[in-house]
Amino acid sequence: MSTGPRLFPSSSSSTSSSSSSSAAPTSASSKPGSLGSPFATSSSSTLPSSSSDPSPLAGGTGRPAAAAAAAGFTSSSAAAMQSSPHHPHHHHALQASSASASSYMMSIGGSSSARKKTEGKTLSIKGFKVAPKLPPNYEQETWQKLQAAVRAVHEARPIDSYLEVLYEAVENLCLLGGGATLYERLTAECESHLRLEAEKLSVASEDPVTFLSVVDACWQAHCEQMITIRSIFLHLDRTYVLQNPHVQSLWDVGLIYFRRQVAEVTVTQRRLITGILLLIEQERAGDSVNRSLLKSLLRMFSSLGMYTEAFEPHFLRATHELYAREGAALITTMPVPDYLAHVEARLQAESERIVHYLDIHTRRNLLATVERQLIEQHIRVLIERGFEELCNANRIADLSRFYSLLGRVNGLEPLRVAFAAYIKKRGAALVCDPEKDKNMVQDLLDMKQQLDTLLSQCFGHNDRFQNCMKESFEAFINMRQNKPAELIAKFIDAKLRAGNKEATEEELETVLDRLMILFRYIQGKDVFEAFYKNDLARRLLHNKSASVDSERAMLSKLKQECGGQFTGKLEGMFKDMDLSKAIMVSFNQSKFASQMGDIELSVSVLTQGYWPTNKPTSMNMLRIQQEFQKFYLQKHTGKQLSWDNPRGDCLVRAAFPKGTKELQVSFMQTLVLLALNAGDGVSFPTIKAETNIGKSSLLRLLQSLACGKIRVLNKNPKGRDVNETDTFDFNTDFVNKHYRLKVNQIQMKETAEENADTNEKVNQNRQYQIDAAIVRIMKARKSLAHQLLLSELFNQLKFPMKPADLKKRIESLIDREYLERDEKDQSTYIYLA
Amino acid sequence: MKVRVKNWSAVAVWRWKVDDDTCGICRMAFDGCCTDCRLPGDECPLVWGQCKHCFHMHCILKWVHSPNANQLCPMCRQEWKF
Numbered sequence: 001m002s003t004g005p006r007l008f009p010s011s012s013s014s015t016s017s018s019s020s021s022s023a024a025p026t027s028a029s030s031k032p033g034s035l036g037s038p039f040a041t042s043s044s045s046t047l048p049s050s051s052s053d054p055s056p057l058a059g060g061t062g063r064p065a066a067a068a069a070a071a072g073f074t075s076s077s078a079a080a081m082q083s084s085p086h087h088p089h090h091h092h093a094l095q096a097s098s099a100s101a102s103s104y105m106m107s108i109g110g111s112s113s114a115r116k117k118t119e120g121k122t123l124s125i126k127g128f129k130v131a132p133k134l135p136p137n138y139e140q141e142t143w144q145k146l147q148a149a150v151r152a153v154h155e156a157r158p159i160d161s162y163l164e165v166l167y168e169a170v171e172n173l174c175l176l177g178g179g180a181t182l183y184e185r186l187t188a189e190c191e192s193h194l195r196l197e198a199e200k201l202s203v204a205s206e207d208p209v210t211f212l213s214v215v216d217a218c219w220q221a222h223c224e225q226m227i228t229i230r231s232i233f234l235h236l237d238r239t240y241v242l243q244n245p246h247v248q249s250l251w252d253v254g255l256i257y258f259r260r261q262v263a264e265v266t267v268t269q270r271r272l273i274t275g276i277l278l279l280i281e282q283e284r285a286g287d288s289v290n291r292s293l294l295k296s297l298l299r300m301f302s303s304l305g306m307y308t309e310a311f312e313p314h315f316l317r318a319t320h321e322l323y324a325r326e327g328a329a330l331i332t333t334m335p336v337p338d339y340l341a342h343v344e345a346r347l348q349a350e351s352e353r354i355v356h357y358l359d360i361h362t363r364r365n366l367l368a369t370v371e372r373q374l375i376e377q378h379i380r381v382l383i384e385r386g387f388e389e390l391c392n393a394n395r396i397a398d399l400s401r402f403y404s405l406l407g408r409v410n411g412l413e414p415l416r417v418a419f420a421a422y423i424k425k426r427g428a429a430l431v432c433d434p435e436k437d438k439n440m441v442q443d444l445l446d447m448k449q450q451l452d453t454l455l456s457q458c459f460g461h462n463d464r465f466q467n468c469m470k471e472s473f474e475a476f477i478n479m480r481q482n483k484p485a486e487l488i489a490k491f492i493d494a495k496l497r498a499g500n501k502e503a504t505e506e507e508l509e510t511v512l513d514r515l516m517i518l519f520r521y522i523q524g525k526d527v528f529e530a531f532y533k534n535d536l537a538r539r540l541l542h543n544k545s546a547s548v549d550s551e552r553a554m555l556s557k558l559k560q561e562c563g564g565q566f567t568g569k570l571e572g573m574f575k576d577m578d579l580s581k582a583i584m585v586s587f588n589q590s591k592f593a594s595q596m597g598d599i600e601l602s603v604s605v606l607t608q609g610y611w612p613t614n615k616p617t618s619m620n621m622l623r624i625q626q627e628f629q630k631f632y633l634q635k636h637t638g639k640q641l642s643w644d645n646p647r648g649d650c651l652v653r654a655a656f657p658k659g660t661k662e663l664q665v666s667f668m669q670t671l672v673l674l675a676l677n678a679g680d681g682v683s684f685p686t687i688k689a690e691t692n693i694g695k696s697s698l699l700r701l702l703q704s705l706a707c708g709k710i711r712v713l714n715k716n717p718k719g720r721d722v723n724e725t726d727t728f729d730f731n732t733d734f735v736n737k738h739y740r741l742k743v744n745q746i747q748m749k750e751t752a753e754e755n756a757d758t759n760e761k762v763n764q765n766r767q768y769q770i771d772a773a774i775v776r777i778m779k780a781r782k783s784l785a786h787q788l789l790l791s792e793l794f795n796q797l798k799f800p801m802k803p804a805d806l807k808k809r810i811e812s813l814i815d816r817e818y819l820e821r822d823e824k825d826q827s828t829y830i831y832l833a
Numbered sequence: 834m835k836v837r838v839k840n841w842s843a844v845a846v847w848r849w850k851v852d853d854d855t856c857g858i859c860r861m862a863f864d865g866c867c868t869d870c871r872l873p874g875d876e877c878p879l880v881w882g883q884c885k886h887c888f889h890m891h892c893i894l895k896w897v898h899s900p901n902a903n904q905l906c907p908m909c910r911q912e913w914k915f
């Protein structure tokens with residue numbers, strides 16, 4: 001508003017110094033603080049903000065001129081009224097002359113900039129030396145002239161007199177002390193006019209929308225008329241009104257009368273509200289309605305100070321009822337994503353409604369009402385009916401909407417709870433069903449990635465959602481003991497083994513990082529360690545690692561996650577491998593190397609405590625093993641060596657008649673092959689005696705050599721399975737396009753047995769760890785109550801355990817005299833040094 | 834026809850050669866390590882005195898340097914000599 005050209009600029013004259021500096025016609029003429037609530041604010045601050053606002057109350061350049069023209073002024077005089085901001089020198093001249101002026105005309109000059117503009121046209125200013133004598137009926141006649149003009153304005157007729165004449169008349173009356181009378185007469189005139197208008201309204205059309213138009217027209221006319229009247233009676237506003245604090249400005253008194261005579265009339269008000277609500281209801285139902293009419297009428301309520309009390313409560317009640325009905329109906333029939341989209345559209349439409357015609361102050365209550373009825377009332381049902389399904393279908397857009405809508409009504413906590421329940425349910429289904437073990441880890445990785453996407457794209461990286469995801473993963477992944485840890489270890493093994501599918505180191509790195517996140521959730525990390533160790537041993541001893549770098553990278557990830565204690569033995573395994581290479585170098589330089597014949601021997605010397613142990617085999621040491629052992633023990637006193645032959649590998653040269661081949665076979669397979677060097681058709685018992693291998697193992701070995709993909713042996717009689725009655729010899733017809741061949745071992749059926757064995761070892765190890773922890777704690781504390789010892793143990797040990805298990809270990813330590821019970825207090829233990 | 838072995842990658846496991854199972858000082862297994870260590874094997878070696886008694890090296894070093902031990906073997910009370 002402040003940028004609009006001023007109709008009546010304030011001047012530096014003392015008579016108008018308290019005039020408001022605001023450019024709006026309403027506020028320019030109203031005295032600050034001269035009105036009580038609600039008018040004091042309603043005429044200015046509740047008005048729309050832009051100067052191009054079509055409201056009759058907004059200060060624009062066009063409207064006052066047009067109003068003046070409509071009231072019968074010539075366009076030149078109308079222009080004269082608003083031109084002064086462009087001619088500041090007029091003020092100057094005026095002030096200079098007013099200082100010495102003795103005439104009443106000059107003494108009021110400071111506030112009459114508009115008049116000066118007419119200099120040289122219809123008016124000229126002359127300084128009178130003596131005040132003119134007035135005719136006795138001057139006041140009466142002048143009023144009649146003014147009254148005629150006011151009536152002409154009210155009746156939309158041209159005014160007979162020139163504006164300048166009327167303006168001077170007002171000035172004169174005010175100067176003569178007739179301000180109060182003039183004010184009384186003028187306002188009475190306006191009031192009686194409005195009374196007539198109100199009577200017209202009471203018989204106006206029954207149709208509510210038509211009625212709205214009629215009231216609006218009445219309001220528009222009132223505003224235009226008041227602008228014209230005020231410009232005529234400007235001097236009254238500037239003098240009498242300003243000088244009397246309890247007198248309302250002409251504009252404000254116009255509003256008061258309009259409110260009292262028209263808008264506040266019960267019937268009119270009711271019809272207005274009903275009509276407005278009807279239009280809004282129609283618009284909400286999808287019809288297009290006359291928004292500018294609504295806007296104009298609601299601005300009218302604001303200007304009259306009636307918006308908050310007369311309109312808003314009715315509007316909010318109607319809104320509440322509509323959306324309560326709508327929500328209750330749609331929540332049961334509409335699919336959840338559709339419902340959410342609908343709510344979003346509703347909120348959008350209501351926001352636009354505020355922009356288009358509602359008062360901005362209604363915004364908060366309106367949106368809160370819609371949110372409460374459409375969202376808050378139905379949070380539980382929305383979540384129950386739709387959340388899980390949307391998550392399963394990965395509906396990013398719908399879930400984003402879910403989150404943002406519930407966020408508007410403090411509904412995120414129930415959503416978070418539902419998210420946690422969903423993760424646990426879905427995760428438990430993956431983890432607890434043994435039939436899904438084959439794909440468990442990949443499925444978990446996929447699930448985690450999908451949920452991460454939801455978290456970032458739908459749930460705005462919300463920390464609480466992130467935490468609840470972590471907790472939920474921990475909860476479900478530990479619902480099943482040991483298996484997830486085992487499968488993650490196996491999954492990593494597959495990735496680290498030579499020939500894995502990951503093309504690049506970076507891809508492998510990414511997968512390993514994501515596996516580490518799953519690993520982090522697992523409580524029984526020792527189970528993982530045991531299986532990981534088995535696999536690592538296999539990769540190292542059989543040279544199966546894809547890359548040393550990846551192995552090291554994985555190790556440092558584990559170290560970072562679990563600390564050096566966890567990875568110490570794994571690192572020891574790598575160290576043993578390096579050390580073994582050094583040992584072989586010095587062995588090959590020793591005198592013992594000459595005893596090897598044409599066999600190239602390499603030995604991996606393992607430190608017993610680091611590696612997964614195998615059951616010792618009762619096999620005779622071969623001669624070259626004895627040679628190596630002599631060499632080793634000579635160098636390492638205090639140590640003893642045992643051989644783990646089933647873990648050995650050989651490269652065997654086989655001179656098949658149709659082409660010599662090199663066979664990559666296990667040491668045990670090698671023993672069988674060597675046994676057949678004896679001759680043709682060797683029987684099962686002969687081989688068994690020769691190799692000293694147990695029956696079932698031997699059957700499996702023969703199966704791998706005679707019935708597998710690469711059949712280097714013939715079996716007699718032929719058949720798919722090996723029997724103890726069969727005889728064997730080399731397959732003299734053997735051909736293969738490759739020179740070097742790997743003969744696979746029969747995949748051990750006892751993988752399950754092996755797993756059970758590993759789990760048993762884990763159990764054993766846990767007992768040792770518990771024992772060690774108890775001794776460590778008791779040694780430090782000397783004496784400790786049972787419960788305190790238990791809580792210390794729960795703090796220190798990283799695997800799941802039950803108090804009963806711990807109690808057993810304590811009993812065992814008491815038996816072994818590490819501890820004793822306190823004689824005075826049986827529930828306290830004392831450390832025995 | 835015959836086959837012959839060209840290369841042999843064998844696996845051997847070493848451990849300490851001791852008669853006792855546990856260290857007389859810390860009571861931990863010789864296959865394990867002393868209470869100060871985390872890893873067995875070369876990280877926590879065993880030593881034998883001239884009296885033929887065997888301990889974790891870390892244990893006996895601590896022991897013989899303690900004021901009351903008088904440089905004696907804790908098992909036989911003979912002077913401890915490596």
Ligand SMILES: [Zn+2]
Nearest residue numbers: 856859889892
């Ligand atoms: Zn010891």
Ligand SMILES: [Zn+2]
Nearest residue numbers: 867870877891
């Ligand atoms: Zn040690």
Ligand SMILES: [Zn+2]
Nearest residue numbers: 884886906909
């Ligand atoms: Zn001794």
